[in-house]
Amino acid sequence: MTRTSRRVRCEDVRELLPEYAEPGPRPAGPLEVHLASCVGCRAELEQYRSLLSSLAAYREVEVAVPDGYLNGVLHAARIASYRRLVPTRAHLRATSVRVGSAVRRHDRGLRYAAATLGGAAAGATAIAIVWWSIARRAMSGAGAL
Amino acid sequence: MVTAELLADCRRGDRQAFEELVRLTHRRVYSLAYRLTGDRTEAEDVAQEAYLRMFRGLAGFREEARFETWMHRIVTNCAISMLKRRGRFGDVLAEEPADVPVPDSTAPRLADRDALSRAMATLPEGQRVVLLMKDVYDLSCREIGEEVGIEEGAVKVRLHRARKRLKELLDDTHEQAGQV
Numbered sequence: 001m002t003r004t005s006r007r008v009r010c011e012d013v014r015e016l017l018p019e020y021a022e023p024g025p026r027p028a029g030p031l032e033v034h035l036a037s038c039v040g041c042r043a044e045l046e047q048y049r050s051l052l053s054s055l056a057a058y059r060e061v062e063v064a065v066p067d068g069y070l071n072g073v074l075h076a077a078r079i080a081s082y083r084r085l086v087p088t089r090a091h092l093r094a095t096s097v098r099v100g101s102a103v104r105r106h107d108r109g110l111r112y113a114a115a116t117l118g119g120a121a122a123g124a125t126a127i128a129i130v131w132w133s134i135a136r137r138a139m140s141g142a143g144a145l
Numbered sequence: 146m147v148t149a150e151l152l153a154d155c156r157r158g159d160r161q162a163f164e165e166l167v168r169l170t171h172r173r174v175y176s177l178a179y180r181l182t183g184d185r186t187e188a189e190d191v192a193q194e195a196y197l198r199m200f201r202g203l204a205g206f207r208e209e210a211r212f213e214t215w216m217h218r219i220v221t222n223c224a225i226s227m228l229k230r231r232g233r234f235g236d237v238l239a240e241e242p243a244d245v246p247v248p249d250s251t252a253p254r255l256a257d258r259d260a261l262s263r264a265m266a267t268l269p270e271g272q273r274v275v276l277l278m279k280d281v282y283d284l285s286c287r288e289i290g291e292e293v294g295i296e297e298g299a300v301k302v303r304l305h306r307a308r309k310r311l312k313e314l315l316d317d318t319h320e321q322a323g324q325v
Binding site: 021048058059062063065070072077080 | 176179180185200283305
């Protein structure tokens with residue numbers, strides 16, 4: 001037999017109870033009015049609330065871990081941390097891209113610097129050759145005497 | 146307990162801090178992985194993969210208060226990837242049961258917990274995973290939808306059915322116990 005309370009049927013209320021049992025504030029409405037007057041629906045609501053409490057507590061029930069599981073996970077974690085210290089190919093590629101873009105940004109300055117250094121090197125080489133040929137001639141002249 | 150200081154040390158790349166984090170959380174991680182996969186070897190693989198992802202992801206993680214949820218999401222994600230690779234993800238997407246998983250015989254044998262554990266194991270896979278993630282591990286319906294790959298509304302429907310079914314199963318168990 002279907003019982004009713006202020007036009008709300010028990011079947012309709014009980015269909016809503018799995019969600020309604022979740023903790024949190026609820027606005028007062030026909031469902032609350034029905035629950036206040038229906039012992040059966042109130043008992044069912046309490047059963048759902050108890051079920052949700054049991055499920056939340058179930059999280060604390062831990063499954064027995066196999067032997068060696070913790071060491072295996074720690075080992076994997078150590079390998080992962082070493083990998084982070086050694087640069088990967090992706091890291092090297094990123095670094096070369098960064099250096100390349102820095103060179104392009106300072107292109108004109110670098111060209112001036114390279115030209116200055118090249119000029120200085122060429123000048124020093126020419127002076128050394130002249131000095132060496134003079135010294136060689138002087139030595140050969142002394143040998144002839 | 147995982148503290149904000151420990152997480153900060155992990156973020157700085159302190160290897161010992163991360164090992165401490167593993168020691169503190171490994172049972173919780175393994176339990177969730179096992180409950181999702183139903184297989185001990187797969188649970189170990191899932192846990193290991195989850196820690197590697199956590200290790201990589203911790204540098205960018207800033208919500209210390211939500212660490213557990215973050216960790217549960219990573220484990221769930223790894224478990225679902227594993228189920229997909231093994232061709233068993235269909236059981237999660239399909240709401241009706243493909244087969245009934247065997248309850249873990251080594252689980253704690255406390256009366257209520259045992260009844261709850263056995264009742265949960267008989268739920269259809271698609272309902273069991275959603276119930277586990279929402280009511281046991283406290284993920285939101287939106288988060289579950291993202292992980293499983295279904296709409297938030299579909300998650301709510303499954304959750305509703307799972308709670309009703311679980312209550313019926315436990316009621317039957319209590320009735321049978323009362324008749325003995």
